[in-house]
Every structure is written in structure tokens, then in C-alpha cells.
Amino acid sequence: MNNRILNHPILGKLEKKKEVRFFFNNKEYKGYENESIAAALLANGVRTLRYHEETSAPRGIYCNIGHCFECRVIVNGKQGIRACLTPLKENMEIESHRALPTPVRDWGKSNE
Template sequence: MTDRRILDHPILGGQKSQKEISFTFNQKEYKGLQGEPIAAALLANGVRTLRYHEESGTPRGIYCNIGHCFECRVIINGKQGQRACLTPLEEGMVIESPAPLPTPVRDWRYENA
């Protein structure tokens, strides 16, 4: 399992734990190392697509992997818009791809302006 693992993250630092834990991504169970970034755990398990673009539907994955781009947004334990590259993995986490937004994406603040 460690041959594809990111062991030294530029922001979060080195992987401190080697304790293997379970988590789910889109209703499928995976194993990862406690405290490693969720993105690293998904990559190590061969998962490359984390969500789909809101308008075009194209697959999105990990782009910058340091928290700048927001391409890795996922739902973690029901909380939307979380960055997989910066969130440490914990036992039993439920991670999901966000549902596509209706197209075209509308900004409701300017709807009746």
C-alpha cells in the first residue's frame, strides 16, 4: 500500500502515523493512514476523480495539492466544500463527491436586482 503514498506533504509535513484505518469514499470502503491528507489516501488507493465540474461535467481531481485551487472539494461527514488535500484522514470518515449543480449555475444574489 505504501508504494504510491505521499509521505511528505508541503504544508502538512511528514506522515507521522503508520496506523491503518478505514474510511469510505462514494459508498466504497478504503484503507488509509491515520492523519494523512485525504487526497493522499485516495491517490494511494487509485482514486483520481474526486468530483465533476459544476457546468461542464468534466472530472476533477487533485491539482495543486497544497490548498490553493479548490479542485479537490469534497463532502466530509456531511460538510460540503472541504479540501481533500488539507484535511487529515480520521477513522470512519464518510467522504463523498458533491452532486453537480444545476446548469447554468445561477447567482441568486443578483436574481431580482
């Protein structure tokens, strides 16, 4: 967790919190319990959270306040979870969304 700000010039020192382990795309990381998944991933140097469903372009955190859906991940098998709003818990299994097997842009063209 070497990317974490431990002593903020305005907010002061980061309070000591319970450290937990979690998994992102089958790799083990450590974060702090109840911090957002997005914050834990960023602190561990993870910038790509998912891949665009159609183009496979890497996507990361955009607004970080729950307005957009760029930070969607799969948490313990449940899809569409926003990493910026979801508190981290011990042993969470988090996965990136991947491109869909059939391109979205082709869906429905046979009905035209």
C-alpha cells in the same frame, strides 16, 4: 494501497502508521490516520475527486497545497472540504461534489 511509495529514494522508508478505514462514494478504502484525504485516495487509485458544477467534467487534485479548490469533497456531510489539507480519520464518509441540478450559466439570465 498498492499505489503508495513505501521506500522513497531520498526520504527513505515510510514510517509505519495506524491504518484506518474510510468511505469514498460509499466504497470502503484503507489509508493512514492523519495523512491527507487526497493522499489516501491517490494511494487507493482514486483520481477523480469531484465533478465540475456546471459541465460535470471530472476534477482531481491540481495544486495539492491548498491554493486552489479543485480537490473539494464532502466530508461527513460538510461541503467544500479540501482533500489536500484535511487529515484522514477512522470511518470518515467522503463524497464527490456533483453537477448542480440547474446549470450555473443560466442563473441570472432572466434578470438581464
